[in-house]
Amino acid sequence: MAHVLIVGAGPAGASLAYLLAHRGIEVTLVERQRDFAREFRGEILMPSGVAVFEQMGLAAALASVPSYRFRDGELHLGGRPVFHVELDDSPATPVAVSQPGMLEMLVAEAGKSAHFRLERGAAVSAVIEEGGRVVGVRARTEEGERELRADLVVGADGRGSAVRKKAGLTARNLDTPMDIVWCKLPCPDDVRGVRFCIGGGHLLAAYRTYDQSLQLGWVILKGTFGELRSRGIEQWVDEMANHVAPELGAHLRTHAGAAGHPFLLSTRADCVESWSAPGLLLIGDAAHTMSPVGGQGVNIALRDTLVAANHLVPALSGAAVDPTRLDAALRAIEAERMREVGPIQRLQAQPPKVLLTRSWWGEPVRRAVGALLGVEAIRTRLGGRANVFTSGLTDVTLQV
Ligand SMILES: Cc1cc2nc3c(=O)[nH]c(=O)nc-3n(C[C@H](O)[C@H](O)[C@H](O)COP(=O)(O)OP(=O)(O)OC[C@H]3O[C@@H](n4cnc5c(N)ncnc54)[C@H](O)[C@@H]3O)c2cc1C
Structure with missing residues (x-):
């Protein structure tokens, strides 16, 4: 059975782990923090982000997480109101959601599958390459340094991604003044x-x-x-x-x-020149750190995971993993997501x-x-x- 190692239990890593584990793929999710509340994280879910939970079958679970649905919006210029909008009945209403609460919910839901394992307090410090493929990572844990091996390593470890750096995947920086x-x-x-x-x-x-x-x-x-x-x-x-x-x-x-x-x-914004290498995929901020303009980071990270699951589940579901087919699936994920990520990053660059x-x-x-x-x-x-x-x-x- 295929084994996927996901580094980072942010929105991208935790939701991909949930999706893959519930489709019979062995998943180990490695998170350096013991407690999700220890790092401040973005908390605005756009309708596009809420829709990801609906598609994952987790709408009711999301509703149990502390949240506040915006009721109105206002723009003021130089202290004067320019416009006011009531959002009560709008389907396009953003929701402020406790991200630590959302992540605990996601790993709890993932844990309902016997194929899921979460390692908290394990910080990945290196990727292991053999024969031109990434085959695992090294992680610092409370018990000392360990080697973890898998058919696929997914770097979902955010804007300072160690996986990105250690795999030598370079990024284009986008101007954020x-x-x-x-x-x-x-x-x-x-x-x-x-x-x-x-x-x-x-x-x-x-x-x-x-x-x-x-x-x-x-x-x-x-x-x-x-x-x-x-x-x-x-x-x-x-x-x-x-x-x-x-x-x-x-x-x-x-x-x-x-x-x-x-x-x-x-703030920073960037995008890696390639989201993958043989045996390795980056998603979420690790692949494309989003500017804060328009509150996109969490939502885009969540949307990455649906597309990643669409390509990964068929490529990983056979009796044995075919590396050529898997690497083609990784490239297809990037191609599909860049149709959205590229234009949104360009749009975000304008207002500042x-x-x-x-x-x-x-x-x-x-x-x-x-x-x-x-x-x-x-x-x-x-x-x-x-x-x-x-x-x-x-x-x-x-x-x-
Ligand atoms: C102050 C702030 C406000 C923001 N506001 C918003 C907002 O309102 N709306 C919005 O959409 N976005 C917002 N964002 C952006 C948003 O938080 C990110 O885009 C989003 O969390 C990216 O999700 P991710 O899963 O890719 O990465 P992250 O959420 O960064 O998760 C990465 C995970 O990897 C773990 N990790 C990192 N390194 C390692 C390692 N070496 N080994 C193991 N684990 C590791 C981290 O502990 C973390 O849990 C904000 C960001 C910040 C910092």
Whole structure:
């Protein structure tokens, strides 16, 4: 029986493990953390991400994970409202989901198959190659270093992927001129969804999250966090409050002292030149680290797994694994996914260029964009493009 070793129990690794194990393929999922809550992770599921759970037969299990479905959305420019949308009845409504809760649910569901094994606290440090193929990994565990062998190694170990590095798979870096500062505050009653506030070359995204607090993501020009931090949290929140709607600004100032530890997400975006090598596949952020624009990372990672399962299940289901057929399946996964990942990464690269520039033309262009966004016909047109972020670009259907 084929054995697949998946490195990293993020959304990509945990969902692929669930899919393969429930189709009779032996799966070992190796995760360096013992506890999923130890690393902050993205938590916005777009309808395209929710649909993956539906296709996996896990809609009810997902509903049991702490979450908050956005009820409205608002855009403010220079402190003035540009538009407000009620989302109550919209199928295109994003949901903030506890990612640690979602991952625990996925590995628990995978564990209902006798073909699934999870190794927590095992950090992969090297890939093992023999005869031009990847045949396993070395992992540091509490019992010391171990060798784990498999017919296929899947690197789903995120944006700092050790598997990618150790296998020598190189990536093209995509320009991301921003960083994001994250912190949480108590949520005002009138925020029932998401607020985007643009002003002074900054963007603040503020949304009610699954634990009913207000998650703030302040988009700043890359490299300017040190200067902000040196000013202290109260002044830092004050600076943020200057660029948002007056009521939200007052709320931020009142609760500045309650801000949890703000931390910096140094954003990056890249895409490996090849997602696979003989015996090895990369998926999720390990293959293509997504810019935070449009909250795509989790959703694209989940969509990778459906396509990967469609190709891997037939290639791994015979009595013995045919390496040539398997490697062709790996290349087919990349070809199919790049039809979506490539265009979405290009689309993500555009807004920060206008939003964050400190060039002389930045402010007039931002004002013009704000005025245009006030016109419903233009919003409808742009909404068509934004649908790519909520619903995806290609047809991704589980076929196995
Ligand atoms: C602050 C922040 C906010 C974000 N917000 C959003 C958002 O709102 N919406 C959205 O869609 N995306 C968001 N993202 C991006 C999103 O979290 C990622 O794109 C998504 O989690 C990628 O899933 P993945 O499974 O590929 O990788 P990851 O979620 O990164 O999972 C990788 C897993 O591999 C494990 N691992 C790493 N190295 C090793 C190793 N050597 N050995 C064993 N295990 C290893 C890690 O512990 C981790 O569990 C955000 C990211 C960050 C950092």
